[in-house]
Amino acid sequence: MKYALVDCNTFYASCEKVFRPDLKNKPVIVLSNNDGCVVAMSREAKALGIPRGIPLFKVESHIKKYDIAVFSSNYTLYHDLSSRVMNILRNFASELEIYSIDEAFLILGGESQDDIARLIRGTVMTWTGIPVSVGIGPTKTLAKAANKVAKKRPEGYFDFSSSDSRLFLKELEVGDIWGIGRQYQAFLNRNGIFTALQLTQQSDSWVKKNLTMVGLRTKWELEGKPSIDMEQAPPPKKGILSSKSFSYPVTDLLDLMEAAADYGTTATEKLRKQKSVCRYVNISVSTNYFRQGDRQYSNAATIELAVPSAYPPDIISAARRGLEQIYRKGFKYKKITVYLTGIEDENRGQLDLFLKEDPRKYRVMESVDRINRKYGRNTVNCMNIRETSHWQMKREQLSPRYTTNWNELPLISAG
Amino acid sequence: MISFIFSPVQIAPVVEVPLFCDLIKAGFPSPADDYSDSSLDFNEYLIKNRASTFIVRVQGDSMIGAGIDTGDLLVVDRSIRPETGRIVIAVVDGEFTVKRLHRELGRWCLLPENPDYPVIEIGDETDFQVWGVVTHAIHSFL
Numbered sequence: 001m002k003y004a005l006v007d008c009n010t011f012y013a014s015c016e017k018v019f020r021p022d023l024k025n026k027p028v029i030v031l032s033n034n035d036g037c038v039v040a041m042s043r044e045a046k047a048l049g050i051p052r053g054i055p056l057f058k059v060e061s062h063i064k065k066y067d068i069a070v071f072s073s074n075y076t077l078y079h080d081l082s083s084r085v086m087n088i089l090r091n092f093a094s095e096l097e098i099y100s101i102d103e104a105f106l107i108l109g110g111e112s113q114d115d116i117a118r119l120i121r122g123t124v125m126t127w128t129g130i131p132v133s134v135g136i137g138p139t140k141t142l143a144k145a146a147n148k149v150a151k152k153r154p155e156g157y158f159d160f161s162s163s164d165s166r167l168f169l170k171e172l173e174v175g176d177i178w179g180i181g182r183q184y185q186a187f188l189n190r191n192g193i194f195t196a197l198q199l200t201q202q203s204d205s206w207v208k209k210n211l212t213m214v215g216l217r218t219k220w221e222l223e224g225k226p227s228i229d230m231e232q233a234p235p236p237k238k239g240i241l242s243s244k245s246f247s248y249p250v251t252d253l254l255d256l257m258e259a260a261a262d263y264g265t266t267a268t269e270k271l272r273k274q275k276s277v278c279r280y281v282n283i284s285v286s287t288n289y290f291r292q293g294d295r296q297y298s299n300a301a302t303i304e305l306a307v308p309s310a311y312p313p314d315i316i317s318a319a320r321r322g323l324e325q326i327y328r329k330g331f332k333y334k335k336i337t338v339y340l341t342g343i344e345d346e347n348r349g350q351l352d353l354f355l356k357e358d359p360r361k362y363r364v365m366e367s368v369d370r371i372n373r374k375y376g377r378n379t380v381n382c383m384n385i386r387e388t389s390h391w392q393m394k395r396e397q398l399s400p401r402y403t404t405n406w407n408e409l410p411l412i413s414a415g
Numbered sequence: 416m417i418s419f420i421f422s423p424v425q426i427a428p429v430v431e432v433p434l435f436c437d438l439i440k441a442g443f444p445s446p447a448d449d450y451s452d453s454s455l456d457f458n459e460y461l462i463k464n465r466a467s468t469f470i471v472r473v474q475g476d477s478m479i480g481a482g483i484d485t486g487d488l489l490v491v492d493r494s495i496r497p498e499t500g501r502i503v504i505a506v507v508d509g510e511f512t513v514k515r516l517h518r519e520l521g522r523w524c525l526l527p528e529n530p531d532y533p534v535i536e537i538g539d540e541t542d543f544q545v546w547g548v549v550t551h552a553i554h555s556f557l
Contacts, residue, residue, distance in 0.1 A: 414475035
């Protein structure tokens with residue numbers, strides 16, 4: 001059995017390029033929510049030495065000088081292309097684990113590995129326009145490490161078994177091992193362990209004692225013994241958070257109320273998707289601590305619901321009650337967070353209560369979710385969002401939703 | 416937001432048109448509902464491969480002879496091989512265009528279907544790529 005890790009190359013930037021052939025071989029950067037920082041870059045933009053996470057205003061001169069194309073993050077587009085890529089990968093795998101929006105683990109069938117890596121890359125590229133790299137190995141950890149090598153190769157794939165495994169592990173730094181991460185890297189380096197090979201030379205008991213069972217499984221995986229299972233469905237979340245920073249300072253309670261309602265709605269959508277209900281609604285606000293000279297304030301309130309719920313009006317009214325408690329006039333608010341906790345399975349008896357309370361709530365939400373899935377987010381919602389709201393996200397460089405919106409389809413010239 | 420990791424994009428809402436297998440005779444009360452077969456789904460007809468199918472909108476009249484007019488929607492399947500005679504979305508020097516692909520004397524060219532437009536010859540220097548093959552044009556009369 002072999003594992004493959006398929007990773008989309010510079011995914012967000014690649015998505016932007018699919019419908020913009022004029023940007024082929026040109027530097028592209030994608031910005032975070034509110035157009036604050038650079039979150040993703042094309043190969044060409046990376047080559048210009050732009051660091052990930054740098055605030056937009058610090059690269060303005062670069063953008064002009066090198067004619068860099070700048071995009072706000074268009075998650076609708078990225079999500080659609082991601083689901084296409086994942087569906088293609090499903091054809092090649094006996095099992096598939098979607099690890100993130102742009103990465104998946106595959107358990108491969110018995111075909112020749114080089115052929116299948118080439119076929120995966122070719123198919124995803126032809127069908128979607130997204131370039132991917134493929135790392136193959138006897139375990140997930142080695143497939144992930146092989147993918148790092150694949151990224152540097154022109155052919156775009158790398159099979160661990162085609163290499164001298166000792167040399168491979170010797171060249172793999174401990175901090176680069178999947179599951180070890182930076183926090184253990186410092187500790188391991190202090191103990192004279194710098195490479196994956198050195199880690200595999202430690203005793204199982206030493207690794208377990210110092211890096212817990214997770215670290216020991218990683219060691220076994222590096223030795224070629226599969227020890228980390230495929231996760232095909234993510235475990236339900238224990239807390240659900242929806243938070244955003246405002247692009248402009250917000251001072252008005254009404255604006256904060258709207259934002260709270262919107263984020264409360266988003267959070268309850270996630271809650272219903274995993275078939276849970278929550279007992280507590282925590283709401284917090286804060287000013288911008290980086291703006292020297294501004295008066296600073298932050299506060300939070302937790303409201304307990306009478307009955308655990310995933311019904312937006314319940315959550316929103318709790319969030320509003322909390323907001324009324326913590327809102328103080330005269331501050332410039334930067335951020336608001338709605339955090340749902342005390343999460344329980346909707347079937348664990350609580351649903352009965354929920355239903356007993358008012359069975360119509362449940363049916364209403366089923367219909368609302370169906371409508372919003374079909375016609376787009378916020379087609380039906382529980383608030384009145386004004387056109388001029390100050391709290392809405394800044395997305396000045398947003399590309400069209402080419403694949404999901406009839407009004408934003410790519411225009412093709414027949415001229 | 417339409418976002419399901421496990422399902423491809425809904426390219427169009429499913430439109431169900433019932434298909435009746437029996438003829439309905441005039442003047443004869445037919446309980447036709449009892450004979451309704453499966454519904455017709457235009458997605459099924461227009462889209463063979465969801466992961467590789469995109470919808471684009473046309474601007475211009477250079478393909479009018481092929482029944483493609485300005486404002487029409489094109490169903491584009493990137494998984495189909497671009498061969499001579501097929502209508503394709505091509506990228507020529509960084510610009511999208513829709514034309515009929517043609518190969519003659521070992522050279523590719525893009526043919527318009529309107530005498531007012533010139534044939535685009537693909538030279539060795541041309542930055543040229545086929546983006547996808549057009550499978551259907553959707554023209555609205557309203």
